[in-house]
Amino acid sequence: MEKFIDTNIEEALPDTRWTAFKRIYRIQHKNNVKQWLLGVLIVLIVVLFLPWTQNIRAKGTVTTLRQEHRPxxxxxxxxxxxxxxxxxxxxxxxxxxxxxxxxxVKVDYFDPELLARTQQQIVAKQQSIAGYKGKAGTAETQARALNEARELKLQSLDNKLQQQQLKVVSDSTDLIAVENELTVYKRQIGAAQLMLDSGSISLVDFEKRKVGYQNALAKRISSENKLMQSRQELIALRIEKNSVVQDYTDKISKAEGDRFSSLSSVATTEADVAKLQNVYASYDIRNKLxxxxxxxxxxxxxxxxxxxxxxxxxxxxxxxxxxNNVQYAVEMYVEPMDLPLMSIGQKVRFVFDGFPAIVFSGWPSSSYGTFGGKVAAVETSVSYNGKFRVLVQEDTTDRHWPELLRMGGGASGIALLKDVPVYYELWRNINGFPPEYYKPVPATDKGGSGKKEK
Known part of the structure; x- marks a missing residue:
């Protein structure tokens, strides 16, 4: 027991017959951490220099580009x-x-014969117009006849006036002749008086001359009376002429008044007809509604x-x-700070709800399941949510949008900007700088290469 305890396990391990110690302690295993760290570092450096497409992400909904295509x-x-x-x-x-x-549901339109009755009223009014026009024509004819009668009457009176004026001249001439004769008789009666006083003539001759003088004097008075009567007749003819003019003027004015009254009635009735025709058209349109x-x-x-x-x-x-057939578009809302980066023709990638996609926002060419679009309109007024509305239409040069796309569906938009290295994008985000972007080249720019200019 003591011998076993004093033995060094690490020294005795290679010679031991128990493999469990080797598997637990892995004394002979070599460490590759340095190689892995170096490899990861190299990969990170390479990734930092890879191109990264700057973008703006925004949520949106499917709508239509034209108003008449919307519900x-x-x-x-x-x-x-x-x-x-x-x-x-x-x-x-x-x-x-x-x-x-x-x-x-309105009482005014319950009559099933409403259109027919309204048409009858129109016909009656049109007949009234014809009657009023006939009356106006009759009054015009009457006025014309009165004018002609007045001209004839005036011509007759003018002839009488001329005759009377000639008669006045004739009576004046007769009066002058009588006065000349009276002058002679007056001179003769004076001479006869002297001759009677001297006894040259008899009283009988004197009386004869005196009678001649008296007759000449009576003849002058008669001629004066005749002249005065002729002048009175001339004045009477002139007064008659003025009376005829006044009388015919009154009659003609009355006929003209009747004519204008009839024409006024025609205009009033025509207005009534137009109003009834308007009502008839309204009734007809209402029936169609x-x-x-x-x-x-x-x-x-x-x-x-x-x-x-x-x-x-x-x-x-x-x-x-x-x-049914609509031109779909996506309306999305961008932040005010991103609004200057949006312009007409800006490229946008979309991920539609219900359509699977694999998205690499910085590498759009490596994404799968996204659809292309172009900015069609950028509103200049802020929306109710404090953002700006952007309309994006389908990019006809890219993959077609799904046929099962429906209005109101969700869409995630990625507006593509400038290609920059990954390290620059990291540095920009750390410092809070805005992304750089290109403005689309107009289609009329023949010298452009189709890329974007800064």
């Missing part, structure tokens, strides 16, 4: 009562297909009204139609 609410323009459904949720419809039929039609090809979803007889108001949503 569309189908609303009713009129209030009504659901009469019949032609589709159910999940059905695929084409543009113009009938979705449901509405019934009328009883049938709710699909605005475009798509699938019917989210029916907000159920059953038969349920009431709907103006503008109420009936169903939602999701278009």
């Amino acid at each position: 569309q609410e189908v609303n009713t323009l009129i209030a009504g009562r659901i009469e019949k459904w032609y589709v159910k949720e999940g059905d695929f419809v084409k543009a113009g297909d009938t979705l449901l039929q509405l019934g009328e 009883y049938y709710i039609l699909a605005p475009q090809n798509g699938q019917v979803t989210k029916a907000r009204k159920e059953g038969i007889g349920e009431m709907v108001k103006e503008g109420d949503m009936i169903v939602e139609v999701v278009p």
Whole structure:
């Protein structure tokens, strides 16, 4: 026992027949830690000099690039009562297909012959227009006839005036002749008086001359009266002419007034006809609105009204139609500090929910299951979540996006920036510096190589 205790186990181990000691202590095993450390160090150094693609990661959801490709609410323009459904949720419809039929709920539109009665009112008003136009034409003809009658009457009066003026001239001439004769008789009666006083003539001769003088004097008075009467007749003709002008003017004005009144009635009735035609068109369009039609090809979803007889108001949503053929896009939100790095045409890689992928963010070429995209729009106003919205469309030069992609699905976006060494990326992140990036070269730049410029 004492001999066994004094024996050195390490010296006796090589000669022992028990192998358990060798397996436990592994005295003859050589240590390779230095070689491993050296190898890991070399690998790390190599990795530090490998290229690393700087990127910006952001979450997003699948949407569409154009507004008309997004789910569309189908609303009713009129209030009504659901009469019949032609589709159910999940059905695929084409543009113009009938979705449901509405019934009328307003008393003003209950009359089934509403369109026919409105058309009758329009026809009656149009006949009134024809009557008013005929009346206006008659008044115009009457005014024209009165004008012609006035011209004829005035011409007749003008002729009478000319004749009367000639008569006045003739009477004036006669008066002058009578006055000349009276002057002669007056001189002769004076000479006869002297001759009578001297006894040269007899009293009988004197009386004869005196009678001649008296006759000439009476003739002058008669000529003066005749001239005055002619002048009075001339004045009366002029007054008659003015009276005729006034009378015919009054009659013509009345006819013109009737004509303009009829034309005013025509305009008023035409306005009533236009209003009735507007009402008729509104009734006709309303009748067509009883049938709710699909605005475009798509699938019917989210029916907000159920059953038969349920009431709907103006503008109420009936169903939602999701278009079939859409141009998908991804809307993602980036931090304000990353916004300057985003530009139109920027390359983005996506991982869609439900589609497996292996992602190496720094080595996009080594990733599997990702899909390419290009930035289509960058909004300049901040969104409700404090970030900026970016729309990314499919990159047609890359792998096509999945056909089973649906709107509202999630997507993880990786915006690719500049290629830098790994050590530079580590140094940048430690110091908090922003990543470097290239701006896309315009397609019109023929001298470019298709790469990005700083």
